[in-house]
Amino acid sequence: MNTIYYDAVMTDDERRRQLFDGQLFVYTPRPSTLAMCQFARDLIEEAFNRYTSSPSQTDPPSLHHLNPETAQYALPVEDYAAILGKLKPTFIHHPESKRHLQNIFRELGCDLTKTYFDVPKMRSSTSDAYLTTGIAYAWHPHRDTWYSAPPCQINWWIPIYDIASANAMAFHPRYWQHPVQNNSRDYNYYKWNQQYRGPSVTQFLKEDPRPLPRATEPIELDPQIRLICPAGGIILFAGAQMHSSVPNTSGKTRFSIDFRTVHVQDAAAKRGAPHTDEACTGTTMRDYLRATDLSPVPEEVVALYNDGTEGQGNLVYQHVG
Numbered sequence: 675m676n677t678i679y680y681d682a683v684m685t686d687d688e689r690r691r692q693l694f695d696g697q698l699f700v701y702t703p704r705p706s707t708l709a710m711c712q713f714a715r716d717l718i719e720e721a722f723n724r725y726t727s728s729p730s731q732t733d734p735p736s737l738h739h740l741n742p743e744t745a746q747y748a749l750p751v752e753d754y755a756a757i758l759g760k761l762k763p764t765f766i767h768h769p770e771s772k773r774h775l776q777n778i779f780r781e782l783g784c785d786l787t788k789t790y791f792d793v794p795k796m797r798s799s800t801s802d803a804y805l806t807t808g809i810a811y812a813w814h815p816h817r818d819t820w821y822s823a824p825p826c827q828i829n830w831w832i833p834i835y836d837i838a839s840a841n842a843m844a845f846h847p848r849y850w851q852h853p854v855q856n857n858s859r860d861y862n863y864y865k866w867n868q869q870y871r872g873p874s875v876t877q878f879l880k881e882d883p884r885p886l887p888r889a890t891e892p893i894e895l896d897p898q899i900r901l902i903c904p905a906g907g908i909i910l911f912a913g914a915q916m917h918s919s920v921p922n923t924s925g926k927t928r929f930s931i932d933f934r935t936v937h938v939q940d941a942a943a944k945r946g947a948p949h950t951d952e953a954c955t956g957t958t959m960r961d962y963l964r965a966t967d968l969s970p971v972p973e974e975v976v977a978l979y980n981d982g983t984e985g986q987g988n989l990v991y992q993h994v995g
């Protein structure tokens with residue numbers, strides 16, 4: 675990789691080619707992303723404003739109006755995780771979330787009839803290691819292709835509030851096409867769906883027992899790239915790109931939206947980022963929905979990614995909550 679495209683005027687076909695070469699794209703906020711961020715902010719602010727502290731025997735319940743970016747400093751971590759545990763599924767399932775995605779794809783020049791997406795996730799990164807597990811996991815360096823994403827997957831990342839270098843996400847360009855020893859061999863997407871999806875994730879407040887694939891040799895975090903765009907800006911990267919959460923020391927919780935896309939012709943032609951070091955099994959290909967009618971990727975295309983483990987676990991991500 676060698677290029678960061680800024681507000682590039684380019685067809686989606688060419689953009690995907692560049693992404694599969696390891697390049698990064700950043701876009702300034704536009705109406706569709708600002709609308710999605712406003713929608714997300716309304717949900718976030720409502721969730722934190724609804725917070726009522728556990729009343730003691732003598733005190734009446736009190737309603738708090740908390741700034742979401744600093745609410746972590748006013749709440750017991752159990753309560754904070756419980757708020758996120760309700761807020762995040764609400765965002766994921768909300769029909770408005772999908773409508774916003776369609777508008778974003780349209781504005782960014784994607785062909786909606788050929789673009790398939792997975793449901794948008796809301797992420798949070800708390801400051802000062804307040805909560806780094808479970809529902810607010812601080813991501814170690816990884817490629818999404820260690821988690822059964824196909825090589826053609828493209829990741830979209832949008833900050834909901836303004837971010838700073840100290841609460842951003844980082845790319846580790848040294849590892850583009852450079853293999854790293856890792857334990858993705860132990861990861862099967864279908865077994866994972868069966869064993870680790872569900873509301874129990876909010877219980878992981880101090881440690882996270884989930885066997886998340888990671889590097890098994892020391893990673894050189896630098897040089898690293900942190901792209902800082904305003905709230906509603908978009909960062910685009912190949913799922914094969916090595917990336918991580920920056921340990922948040924900013925004093926503010928970062929909230930962001932991310933989702934993934936595949937173009938059905940890339941999937942059918944098995945185009946995408948080069949294979950480097952992933953050894954996981956299963957595929958996320960059944961999770962993507964067509965931007966026009968929410969239909970799944972055609973079965974004959976999915977079949978190209980079958981590896982014989984389809985008989986075990988849950989083939990599709992089950993949204994709980």
Ligand SMILES: [Fe+2]
Pocket residue numbers: 816817818917
């Ligand atoms: Fe990731």
